[in-house]
Amino acid sequence: QNITVKGTVKDSRGESLPGVSVKVKDSNAGAATDVNGAFSISTGANSTLVFSYLGFATQEQPVSGRTDINVVLAENNRQLNEVVVVGYGTQRKGDITGAVSVIGKKELDQRPNTQIGNLIEGKTAGVQVLAPSGSPSASLSIKIRGTNTITGSTDPLYVIDGVPAQDTRSLNPADIETISVLKDASSAAIYGSQGSNGVVLITTKRGTTAKPKVDFSAYAGISTVRKKLDVLNAEQYRQLVTELGYSTDWTQYTANNDWQDEIFRNGASQNYQLAVSGKTEGTNYYISGGWTQQKGVIENSLMQRANFKVNLDQKVNNWFTVGTNVAYTRYNDVSITDNTNVNGGGVVLGALTTPPNIGIFNANGTYTSNPFQQWENPLASIYGSTRPYKNQRLLGNVYGEIKFTPELKFRSSLGIDYINAVNDYFLDPYLTSYGRQNNGIARNETNLTNYWTSDNTLTYNKIIGKHNFTVLGGFIAQKYRYENTYIQTTGFSGNTIPTTNAGSVIGSAYNNKSERFNNSVIGRVNYDYAGKYLLTANFRADASSVFGNNTRWGYFPSVSAGWRISEENFMKDITAINDLKLRAGFGVVGNDRLSGSVYSYLGQVSSGANYIIGGNVIPGTYPSTIQNRNLKWEETQQTNIGIDLTILNNRLTFSADAYIKDTKDLLLGYPVPRSTGYDVVSKNVGKLRNKGLEFMVSSRNIQGDNFTWNTDFNISFNRNNVIDLVGQQFFSNTISGRSEISLVREQQPLGVFYGYVYAGVDPQTGNALYLNNAGEKTSSPSADDRRIIGNPNPDFIYGLTNTFSYKNFSLNIFLQGSQGNDIFNASRIETEGMTGPQNQSTAVLRRWTAPGQETDIPRASVNNTDNSRISTRFVENGSYLRVKTATLSYNFPKAIASKLKLGSIRVYATGENLLTFTKYSGYDPEVNAFTSSGGLATNGGFGIDYGTYPQTRNLIFGLNASF
Amino acid sequence: CKKSLDLQPISDATVDNSYNTATQAEAALAGAYNTFVSSDYYIWDNTFTSDVRSDNYYAGGDNPDFFQYDNLRLTATNSKVYGDWSNLYNGILKANTVIQRVPEITDPGLTDSRKTQIVGEAKFLRAYHYFQLVKNWGGVPLVLVPVSTTEPSDINTPRASVDEVYNQIITDLTDAVAALPDTYGGDASVNKARATKGAANALLAKVYAQKPDHDYSKVLTYTNAVINSPAGYTLVSYSDLFDGNHYNNAESILEAQFNGTTIGNWSPSLLLPPSITNTTWRKFITPSKDLAKAFDDEGDVVRKNQTMIFEQAPWVDEYWSATVNGRVPFPYKQRNLTNGNSTSRQYMLRLGDVILLKAEALNALGRTDEAATQVNIIRKRAGLGNTPATTQADMALAIEKERRLELAQEGQRWDDLVRYGRAETVMNSLNETNLVTGQKVNYNMTKEKELLPIPQTERNRNPALTQNPGY
Secondary structure (H helix, E strand, O other), X not given: OEEEEEEEEEEOOOOEOOOOEEEEOOOOOEEEOOOOOEEEEEEEOOOEEEEEOOOEOOEEXXXXXXXXXXXXXXXXXXXXXXXXXXXXXXXXXXXOOOOEEEEOHHHHOOOOOOXXXXXXXXXXXXXXXXXXXXXXOOOOEEEEOOOOOOOOOOOOEEEEOOEEEOOOOOOOHHHEEEEEEEOOHHHHHHHHHHOOOXXXXXXXXXXXXXXXXXXXXXXXXXXXXXXXXXXXXXXXXXXHHHHHOOOOOHHHOOOOOOHHHHHEOOEEEEEEEEEEEEEEOOEEEEEEEEEEEEEOXXXXXXXXXXXXXXXXXXXXXXXXXXXXXXXXXXXXXXXXXXXOOHHHOOHHHHHHHOOOOOOOEOOOOOEOEOOOOOOEOHHHHHHOEEOEEEEEEEEEEEEEEEEOOOXXXXXXXXXXXXXXXXXXXEEOOOOOHHHHHXXXXXXXXXXXXXXXXXXXXXXXXXXXXXXXEEEEEEEEEEEXXXXXXXXXXXXOOOOOOOOHHHOOEEEEEEEEEEEEEEEEEEEEEXXXXXXXXXXXXXXXXXXXXXXXXXXXXXXXXXXXXXXXXXXXXXXXXXOOEEEEEEEEEEEEEEEOOOOOOOOHXXXXXXXXXOEEEOOEEEOOEEEOOOOOOOOOOEEEEEEEEEEEEEEOOOOEEEEEEEEEEEEEOOEEEEEOOHHHOOOEEXXXXXXXXXXXXXXXXXXXXXXXXXXXXXEEEEEEEEEEEEEEXXXXXXXXXXXXXXXXEEEEOOOOOXXXXXXXXXXXXXXXXXXXXXXXXXXXXXXXXXXXXXXXXXXXXXXXXXXXXXXXXXXXXXXXXXXXXXXXXXXXXXXXXXXXXXXXXXXXXXXXXXXXOOOOOOXXXXXXXXXXXHHHOOEHHHEEEOOEEEEEEEEEEEEOOHHHHHHOOOOEEEEEXXXXXXXXXXXXXXXXXXXXOOOOOOHHHHHOOOXXXXXXXXXEXXXXXXXXXXX | OHHHHOOOOOOOEEOOOOOOOHHHHHHHHXXXXXXXXXOHHHHHXXXXXXXXXXXXXXXXXXXXXXXXXXXXXXXXXXXXXXXXXXXXXXXXXXXXXXXXXXHHOOOOOOOHHHHHHHHXXXXXXXXXXXXXXXXXXXXXXXXXXXXXXOOHHHHOOOOOOHHHHHHHXXXXXXXXXXXXXXXXXXXXXXXXXXXXXXXXXXXXXXXXXXXXXXXXXXXXXXXXXXXXXXXXXXXXXXXHXXXXXXXXXXXXXXXXXXXXXXXXXXXXXXXXXXXXXXXXXXXXXXXXXXXXXXXXXXXXHHHHHHHEEEEEEOXXXXXXXXXXXXXXXXXXXXXXXXXXXXOOOOEEEXXXXXXXXXXXXXXXXXXXXXXXXXXXXXXXXXXOOOOOOXXXXXXXXXXXXXXXXXXXXXXXXXXXXXXXXXXXXXHHOOOOEEOOOOEEOOOOOOHHHHOOOOOHHHHHHOOOOOOXXXX
């Protein structure tokens, strides 16, 4: 006789499990749990029910006459059950059909971090983190699956608890729970307009336990530079410049200091974080506060960040929930001018090229400068001015969620990102010669960013038998407003007042405002059949104010499918395979982020080109952009196929992805002939392709009671190619006096190096020889003899993490590397060029001085760059492998911890950049001199060393405690 | 929703709302004049292209690109060559915008006569810039309307011939002469700030002289038009020209206007001696020994003292002093300086130049005696006796030398040498010795080096451009 059995299925944490298969053993009858984990089935009173669900151990329950059976399923594969944040919702990892990487607690806790970029570097395939400098204030930039823009930003879209944001430097990594990286178009397409560079979803922490939990963490560390470079001493310098034809009263200059010793110091960092979190009936809260300080290895460089955060979710009743996520950050720094030569005030090249003879101060207390030119000594560049930068930011949202029925819910959220950044600058009127010439200079610049987003989504989730549907629809509106004010004054009576009001002459003063607006409609369907056949389709229609009426709307569809082969009956007996899934997806994403003005399509007329007539300043205007009403969305089409495999009793997880990413109608800052009167116009031009392979392996090698050993490895291969550039080629990144180094050309990857082929030194004349196109050696090649001489794109990048734990000890070693990339060492042009009165590296001791001499360094030639042209001489192998971090930690035994009235206590020591294996001759192989310049310079200009603030070696000691 | 998406610039205007009123027409014109006070070319690069490249001055400072002008080793990748090209074409765009837009303005506040004047002023400016282009680079792309599309076929303009460029300059200047008044009233600070009939005539004279097929009868016509202008141009004392207390003087036909604060001239801070700049580093331009000798040989104290100032320099100068703290001359024609900014001006056109051009025309037309009269007017002002030259050939050389002494540091010398066909002779017979190395400097001047290279960056952007021979 049949009875009706009802019940719910939950996991061990008490979360209900929807879509669990409930079968009557030895029959065809079956049902599945609904979205609340509830089921109802008619079966014999003595039958047996079989509960099965992917990622959980199958469980059998004899009915034995019961009508109410509640089941808790035990997980057998945590990874598949992990809930992953995806665009506008969450998904179980096992159900994902796109290319999504998750960086979770395990990875986040491995090392102390100051920036989001640190968290991601080397941890997942397909993501490259580029540091423009090792300065504590440097903002890391992230590239997902290569560069698919030539002049636009390569940064992905960051979404923090649902609020899109651009600057991540002021975010506090300690508050982050997980990071999801949406790499392919099918996962990113829901962000349509902004997803072309991929999307990084950041979820911050929430309460997890009923008992309030207090977490405290602190660390302190010191940092040093990896190495110093050898430069000429005072006597050698004097000989060199004498040979160049410079002379001075040398009795005035009797010092002999290595400026590297003056500018480098031991850096120091400290960080304190305190958080309270908990979960009570209906309420979930997380409150945190923290303070971080980093003093860089170059004098005066500093970064400080204070932050607090509140996350709160309140269930008002069983159909209504409200909540908020709010973070306030106060960030300030003092930056050092790097990535430029001494003439431009660059401190690193200043340290290498300032004469050792001159000492730091003159007798009258002012800073010394090069006796032959006005270049300040590097300490004057550091301390001659004050340069505080302050940034205050409020980022967060409020939301309300209404459950109309268990299946249908509506969510409305209003997010804001408000940033007020102030740059102050005061150049002392006495200390430096430039300061004296202007009687002091003060600047004040304020940048205000005001962003809001309103998201309204409706989600419907329905399970019918083995069919599981989720449908999402919504409207999104977003508005940005930027405001900028700037004033510069000169003519100060002294150095007591550093603000612009004390300057007697207003040099320039301006104020700028601009706005942009986006309006979007989104839709998504997720469907799976018995967890076996999976389908996701997205659609987003987006309108952007940066385009004209006719081209304003862009349409971005995507579809992806997954087949979980391991769920098929014919695989059931193959127990060695725990999970096997094939994924394939295709999608289109767009980009409306212009590198120029947000009003480019209109043809702008700017002000400020004034002229004096009759003694009066007459306001003058000038056309600043070419009108382009055809400006439209840039589109990226991406195809992705992937495989996920878990074997050996869930101990080995492997996943691989292959992709082709085609970007067309690139939104280009297009360099036009200057005969038009313009320089760069915004235009849709060209096609770009990135294709690549990504592999990730995660292995639990040893799982003993006392000893465990886990290994995670990822490697990515990306190939970038400029398919079409309407026959044009773009040059960028000028090395002083020697033209541009970076080239973007059809059928080449972005940013190849362009220059001459070096052919050694002519033993008769001492001149540098170069190969011309006819293959002959000449000391005077023509500009047309230049060719592609290097490629900064790596063949592959990789990361390897090994974690060993023995009893309460744990050792984590993270290796990271890049292979096959070239570096253009423009620093060496400055330190081996011998064209002026700069100090040089000891390499120039080998310089040619007499006819017949065979050497690799040409003769010194004053004010003439022919012997130090951009050439293969300065192209170096930039491959490296480094021990990025090694962390040894100790968890105090529970007994000790509880004696200290603590729930847990962990201490650790971390070494960062401990060892670096590279053939690169500069300070450090992680160099990207121009990546903070923006536009063409950035995307065509990575892998160039031009006096870069080096990455540092850090030693950190820390403590985590909770109760 | 559509309204939210139709955002207009807040801090900029657009082409649709910028050229509708009388005030906007004046603003567009002021923007066009602004090139004289904002571009490196007119601030000081023209001193490099003309005076430093010639026998007048040496390069100094720290930028190898500047030394290429001095040593006559210019390359297509020289950043100044590219910058100057860009500056001049940006000036042309602004002039073209005025020429295109202003006639379409229907604002009754803009009278037809003022409209005509405005277009005339813009045509003058366009001609001025094209004249710089054609004499420095030869045939250049002729762009006469602002581009409105970004199609390569519309913007990759090939080079016109030298004749075509000169013909366009002459057409524009002829229009300007017809459209422009002799003066805009009695205020010199207006009349010297704006293009006038006198300015257009003076430029026509220079253009007809500089053309490869010099038309000296036209030069004579137009120099006379300037000299006899109702604007009343007259020579002033030579020291008044440069002492900084006599801006917009009676000799000035057109000068770039600076106030030293919001519109300041920064080049004097890079040229003047330590006693004025209060900086001890080597300056960017140094008068040559050959120039100093030319003054001395002539006994020309008045003009030498206005052109250069000698001072102890705390560095070694490879031409003047092999030891530190030797006496070194500094360029002195722009000498007002406060806070790194200056009110000092370069004359865009002045009567002294025009009078010597008239002498040149008369001499070329065989009227050597009359030429001597003109030369002597200039010599007398400098406190010198009459020129001893009597034959046509001697007179040509005398005028060349007179122009050198009169117009040093004013961006004229290279054009003069090229016009006289003397650039090779003069540069290759220079006797300049580098005191540090003891080597004689060899300039290796060739006919091809009369022109600058077409900037490589511009050729990369515009594949339709050919390079000048020799580069």
